[in-house]
Amino acid sequence: MSREKKRRSGGRRSPLAAAALIGIGLLLTGGVYAGASAAMAATTDTTVTSTLTADDGKKLFQANCATCHGLALEGTENGPSLYGVGELAVHFQVSTGRMPLQMQGPQAPQKPVQFTDDEIAAMAAYVQSLAPGPTFPSKEVTDAQGDVANGGELFRVNCAMCHNVAGAGGALTEGKYAPNLHTVTPLNMYAAMVTGPQNMPVFNDMNLTKEEKRDIISYLVYLQNNESPGGFSLGSLGPVSEGLFIWIFGIGTLIAITVWITAKSN
Template identity: 80%
Template sequence: MARTPKPRKAGRRSPLAAAALIGIGLLLTGGIYAGASAAVAATTDQTSTSTKASTLTVDDGKKLFQANCATCHGLDLQGTANGPSLLGVGELAVHFQVSTGRMPMQANSPQAPQKPVQFTDDEIAALAAYVQSVSPGPTYPESQILDGQGDVAHGAELFRINCAMCHNVAGAGGALTEGKYAPSLHSTTALNMYAAMVTGPQNMPVFNNMNLSPEDKRDIISALLYLQQNDSPGGYDLGGLGPVSEGLFIWIFGIGALIAITVWITAKSN
């Protein structure tokens, strides 16, 4: 006689249900904890940053200047045999030089190279504010000039006319005389593009509002930002360095391939 299985009691759960419920609970608890921790950390970082920014003053900038810059530029910004005067350069020039790591300069050379930045953003702002307070000069532009929403076509035309002879038509940079060079603009910020045009660092000329209006500067910045954000539509751009790199590529790979094919055909015929 076959045994009749006992009917399962109503409401009885599978043995795996408890483990599943525990796992779901752990996942939910861990997710909530992680989210809360991240939010608290972000709030703490913002608070500490705001506190740090609020505590750095012009006096702090003066102390930073005396400790890091006065040896070359003089205690009163008057300059020395090792560094030019900073009277009248303004906070914009300070921001450009320090935020790109060009200053403080490690050693005298034909041109100050870019290197890792030594100061925080707040310290750079304090340094710039101190220099501006001693001898005012070019200052930060309106945010609209840096928004990248200008006339890209017009900006590209202005760049080709005024800048491409040194920086290359694609903004890739180029060599100058006596060991100097025009740097690549592929990673330059909008603010530093404007600062370079207004302050004329290194061998770059100063473009005042008589040469390039604020709207012209906005268009140039917009064109350069467009280049940064859009890859070359023609394929591999070889660094955008023009006929030198392109000719070298053809010479090595193009003619090299022809020679290899010629040798192969000769070998096969023999």
Template identity: 75%
Template sequence: MAREKKRRASGRRSPLAAVVLIGVGLLMTGGIYAGASAAMAATGDTSTSTALTVEDGKKLFQANCATCHGMDLQGTENGPSLFGVGELSVEFQVATGRMPLEQQGPQAPQKPAQFTEDQIKAMAAYVQSVSPGPTYPSDEVLDGKGDVAEGAEIFRVNCAMCHNVAGAGGALTEGKFAPPLTNTSPLHMYAAMVTGPQNMPVFSNLNLNLEEKRDVISYLLYLQQHESPGGYALGSLGPVAEGLFIWIFGIGTLIGVTVWITAKSN
């Protein structure tokens, strides 16, 4: 009897065995479920569009823009009406981060966009559906294959007084400024000409036709893609920066040499 009791005692399972078995079972069940889910997702329909609708754009607008521009685009004391601005203006202002406006000031600065591309297009489509205005151009207008020389001449006559002939931007009055165009996309170049943001005038087809706008865009893209052949550009700010450089370093060097010669002679 004593031997039999001893054999039974030595054959007992550890108290942790049940816990280990349960853990292994859970791991196997989870692995099988994860594998099955991945297989179903791989074989499912992946062609579903993620683009937002006009109704989604309306909700985004009312949640983020209506405080200043009104629930029906009518404008308020804090922001102008959006009647007739069109989807192109909305895309430009929101995609460049100028809107939503952080604080009132002489001019809305450019900053990182606060919304995704789909959200921006949805809000623009909503505004266009309520009050149509300027819309997106054809791809040909933005392809950069226009007449660069003609575009340079048009830009010099109509734009260089604010943006600088090299598109480097410049200061205006009362704290306002013309932004640099060194990284501006072709779409936003066109949008600026058509919608006239900030202090920029609107260039309708009576002022500049589509072909002329295409030439201007081609010229600016050429500037973006080609470095200045004249050496260090000094910010491409023209004779003011160059004269300041000569005055400080050129005249300063001459004065230094004169003092040195005088000291040597003494």
């Protein structure tokens, strides 16, 4: 009897052993599943990608843009003609979510983009084929490797009166505004200068050469990549926000200290 009890006691397993085995099994199963999923995703990315054509862009345009701009880009009472705007303007308006327009107003606001990069390129190619206009620049123009100092000077002379010297944007008349430039891509910076969207004037190569546009883009990208050296930017709105901050917090703190000292002395 004693031998039998020893065998039974020696053959018992810890209650944690089953939990450990289940955990190991789940980890192994999860690892195999994750590896298989990654392999399938990699295969899908390399085999399914395709480039849309201008014909695909025509279908997208007719389904999403023709109501306002017309089937032949001639424009309607709800939207302007697109003759001569070119592929660059299409890329700017659609890649920033400004188009399709959500509602009529003083200015088309930025909103989430509704199309993929391939679809935007296809629509741009369609408009360019039907009504040629400004085209995409060379990569050198948007590489942000120009003269930052010269770009800053050019920006202050030509752009700062609307966009603020730090590119923070600003209010205009009749509910319009100059947008913040801190998240704009180099390509869309160039597109804005060349196509003149919304209230922005067109800067052709007679106003600003491609080298000067490259310098301005380099300056704006520099601002995007470097934080304010003076500490809190306070919206980069200059003395207005700085004075308001000092008045509220600085003067407010002094008044609070004065009241505390008076109450303490009494």
